[in-house]
Structure formats: C-alpha cells, structure tokens
Amino acid sequence: SGAIQNDDGTTSNTNLAGFQIVYSGAIANGTMISSGGYQYILPGGSVSGTSVASGGIQNVDGTATNNLLDGFQVVFSGAVASNTTIDSGGYQYILPGGLADGTIVSSGGIQNDDGVANNTSLGGFQAVFSGATASNTIIENGGYQYILPGGTASATTLQSGAVQNDDGVANGNTISSGGYQIVFGGATASGTTVDAGGFEVVVSGGTTSNATLS
Secondary structure, eight states, X not given: OOOEEEESSEEESOEESSEEEEOTTOEEEXXXXXXXXXEEEOTTOEEESOEEOTTOEEEESSEEESOEESSEEEXXXXXXXXXXXXXXXXXXXXXXXXXXXXXXXXXXXXXXXXSEEESOXXXXXXXXXXXXXXXXXXXXXXOEEEEOTTOEEESOEEOTTOEEEESSEEESOEEOTTOEEEEOTTOEEESOEEOTTOEEEEOTTOEEESOEEO
C-alpha cells in the first residue's frame, strides 16, 4: 500500500495493493487488485484479465476486457469495458459517454448505467438512468432492471423470475413465462411481446402500445 507503478509498456500478473497507472499505448494483463489497490487506465491504455477484490478500485478511461469485479469499477466517457463479470458485492458505474458491453451481473452485483450498456446478462441489479440506454439485456431469474425517467431499454428479454420496472421507455421487450414488467405512470412500453404466463402491469398513467400477447 502506497507503492506506485507507472506502466508505459507491458505489465503482467501484478499484485496491486498500491497504485498503478496504465498509460496510452501500454498494456496490463492479469492484474490482481486487492483491497485498497487502485488502477487507473488512461485513454489509449488497455487492460485485460484484471481481478478487482472487494475494496479495490479500477478507473477505466481506456479499455478494459475480461475483468472479474468484486470491488468497484468506473467507466468514464469514451472508455469501454467489455466482458466484465460482476460478482456479488461488485459494483460497476458507467458514466455518460461510457460503454459496457457483454457484462455478466451476478446475483448481488450492481450495474449503474448512466451511459450505454449493451448485451448484459442480468442476475443482479441494473439501474438505467436518465439519458442512458440499455439494449439486448437478458434479465435472468432473480434479476431486476429499473429504468428511471428519461432512461431507455430496448430489446430486453425477461426470463422466468425476472423483473423490469419501467419508469422511462421500454421498447421491443419479450416477457417470457414467469417474467414481470411494471409500466409506471408517465412511462411507456412499445412493441412488447408477452408470452403465455408472462405479466405486463400498466399502472395508471402508464402507456403501452403495439403489444403482442401470446
């Protein structure tokens, strides 16, 4: 703790309890960030295979792929985090202009989407904030997606035991048997397909259009 590593080349399999900066053009592979450790990926920097333990922090201002997240990750504007697995207790925050693609959110994991989240497998919790988008999300049993006013979710699939609270805009969703969608007052849902055994509840003031009920 307190030690600093400035990476302007290539680092591999670093045990990080201190501070690491990954510069533009640099690569960091297989870093293990422990509690109190901090990794900052500058624009143009790239990391892969990072494990972020509880209490560890990763700030992504470049590119991060194939990370395992039990701690905290922030994805900044212009940055990309792909194929991240968020374990129980892990937390990913996508700032406006940031992109997370192919994220797996396990039960107990949290993804706060204030930018763009694509192709998420959601067994935990996802919040889609005003101005943010989430597309091609698969909400699994026990998974919960909350679309805040001004947020948009499209092409979402709700499996059995999944819940989607729509307080914004939901387009082109599929609600499988046992899936549950609530459209709140002031919110809209369009092009929803509700399979046999699926539930769509439209609260007073909510609007749904072009739904197909099997």
